[in-house]
Amino acid sequence: MLRGALLYALLGLVRAQPFPCPAACVCPFRDAAQCSRGSVASIPALHLPTNLTHLVLYRLSPGVLHSHSFRGMTVLQRMILSDSPIASIAPGTFDDLRKLKTLRLSRDGLTQLPRALLDPLVLLEQLYLDLNQLQSLHQDAFGKLVNLRELFLNNNRLTSLPEKLFARLGNLRSLDLSRNGLTHLPAGLFGALLQLERLVLHSNQLLSLEAGQFQRLHLLRGLYLHGNRLGAVPPGAFHQLGSLRNLTLGRNQLESLPAGLFLHTRSLTCLGLSDNPLQGLPDVLFGDVPDLQELWLNGTQLRTLPAAVFRGLRGLQLLALHAGRLAELPAGLLRGLDRLRLLRLDHNQLRVLPRALLLDLSSLEELRLQHNQLRALPGDAFRALPRLQEVLLGHNPWHCDCDLWPFLAWLRQHPHLVGRTEPPRCQSPALRAGLELGALSDLDAASCSPDTPSPETLTPSAAAPATSARTPAPTSAPTPAPTSAPTPVPTSAPTPAPTSAPSPSTPPAAATSTPAPGLNPSEPWGWAQRVATGESQGQSLFFALYFLLWVSQALITGIIVFAMVKVGCLFRKLLRERALI
Template sequence: MYEVLVLISSAGSQRAEQLWRLQRSLVLTDPPCYHTPSKHRALHRIKHLFIRGYEAGYRVSRAVAKGLESIPPKLPLDTWILKMGENILQDLPANILSSVLKIESVNLERNSIKSIHPQAFAGAQRLMLLNLQGNRMSKLPVKGFKDLLNLRFLMLGQNQIASLKPNMFIGMRNLSELDMPLNALTALPPNTFKPLIALKVLDLSLNRIQSISPKAFVGLDELLFLNLDNNKLKNIQDGTFGSLIGLEMLVLDNNLLSTLTADTLQGLSNLQELYVRKNEIESLPADVFRHTPKLTHVGLSGNRLHAVDGNMLANMQGLKEVFLHDNPWKCDCSINSLVHYIAQTRANHSPLQRLRCTSPEEFRDRPIHQLKSDELPCRA
């Protein structure tokens, strides 16, 4: 089915402008959330607020059909929003929007789209939102989005996209959010996202990424949120995040990382939240957070840590939450400083009942916050 929305009032346009201003200033008021990074959720809320607010003040004229194989050739000239989700479109030919120059939102989710002509979106310079998630695309056309000068949101999740090329996103100088979860990416080559100079949110979760070029994120000076959750990363080259000078949240959960060093985090001077849960990290150097002085939330649960320097955590004056549970803690004198830190800190290191000793045998399953430093053995 599809819906065509035609503007009959300026109220929707004014509301949209207010929401764009909100989105660009990133006024995020969500409380921290352990399971879902709060700012990412807030950004998506702003996007959905935009969609709902954008449609306020519009009269909806619907032409309902099922099983559409192509976009109707004679859309009303004043069409601003096009909804054709859950049909059976397989290809997007050239100039599909050339007759509706005022179009600003297109939803083609959950079709069967396999290919996009490089000129499919030619002339759609007012388009702000393009939703292509849940299709069957294995590749994107080079320079296929070059006319989308005002696009803010591009949703490409739940496809089969296997590779990215540097010219793929050329022309998209106003894109604010790029969603590409649940694809088949295995690598991020150099300069992949360089044209996206206004990008705030990049979601690459649930792919198969094994390698990232140290220059993959060049140009993303404005990026605030990067999600690499659920990939296949075993290591990240030093300086890979160096160009992300504005990044505030980095999610590396559910990968295969065995190490995390200060050089890995080099350049992230504005980072506030770092999540590296459920990896294979066995130890952390004492200076690991040397380049991230603004950290407030750190997630390290579900790794292979035996000990952590509590003094390192104590020196992070802005730290509000640190998650250390579900690690195989070795409760000997090597964690003296950690025991002292947990006893003294005001930071939330929940859930304390899951922060337990694994060894030695006499301390197995003891909650660490109940230990005292003078009872911990020192053994060769």
């Protein structure tokens, strides 16, 4: 115990001594130096202390890295040499750095790596060779780095890799090969990386993947393949990746996907398939993937989707289907997605939204429907969305006729839910073109009532009669009878109004001879429209009742006349008798 106390006191005295910081450097803490003066070739002239544990060299002028540049630095653990053009590295440069754990040679313009340069660094855990100009690597370049955990080779000019390049890196956790020019990956390239958790391959020129390319990566959690030129994915390519959580396949040239491609990726939380020329999806694409939270399927050529393609994704919170060519959606497409919070259907070609599409989305908070071809929505389209916070409806050709009023009633009750940056506007009819849906008043809604003609469609000449004459009730004949005397009603059906243009005094809902598509007969104006166009199923009954009324009126009139004649005769007889007396 006494020996330990003496050793501790001795170390304290050593650390109390002033640290000799080089003149051209800054020493933020003991045993660390940051230097940015001089050139790569003049590093020995900096007279760096050999007991440094952390060394940062940056923005040095170009030069050759000599074999004695770091001589004697046997305790150095972290070294960064970046933003300093290195013409070449002499063999043996890192021979004394046997305790080095982190080496960063970023943005140094390296074009090649000597074969045995890194062999002495057996304790190395992190190696950064990114943002250089490496065009090739020897298959033994990393042969001695058995403790390496992170390797960054991104942003170079690599076009191919030796199959045995990573054969000794059994402890590697993260490998970044992105932003190179790789066109092909050898079949056994990743076979020894049993501990790999993150594999970054995006932004290359990969044309295909070998079958079984990733079959031994059982611990892989992130696989990034977006931004390549993949035309197909082998069936079962991801079946062995039971731990995979993030997978990106966007911005490739995939036109189809194999059936059951994600059948065994139960741990997925984020899947990117966007910006591919997908023409269709198989009926069975996913298995039970309860943890999937984000699915990106935007920017495809899909015209529709299989009705059950999203079954098993009960944890989905974000579904991106925007910027595509979707023209129709199955009514049960989103069934079971009760945790969905954001649904993007904008920038498509949707003309109709199925009434049952949104029924199960009890957690939906944001719905984007802008930039489609929607002309109308049912009045209860969003009634099953109790948590809805915003719905975007702009840039749709809304047809503001009577079919839209039930939805407008909902809109007037929830004006705060509609995005105001690009508000929805009427495109037709012409009298309402350009008006915001939220600005249509109750007077507009009243124009669809069976008792009130539209004030917007009345001309000055027609307005006066409209105020003096009583509009026929829904139970009256299509052509009102004059008030002076009853006129026999013709037994033939009334001639429907021309469909080319409504008459000035005809409400918009009754302007055509056939009901508008989607008309709800239970709505107050729906029944009136059928009567006005001669389509009521009770016309014959109406005419029969009218005839009976007319006959009853004539009979009553005859009885009254007969009674008055009798009374007159009795009165004359009474007068004669009085005259005789």
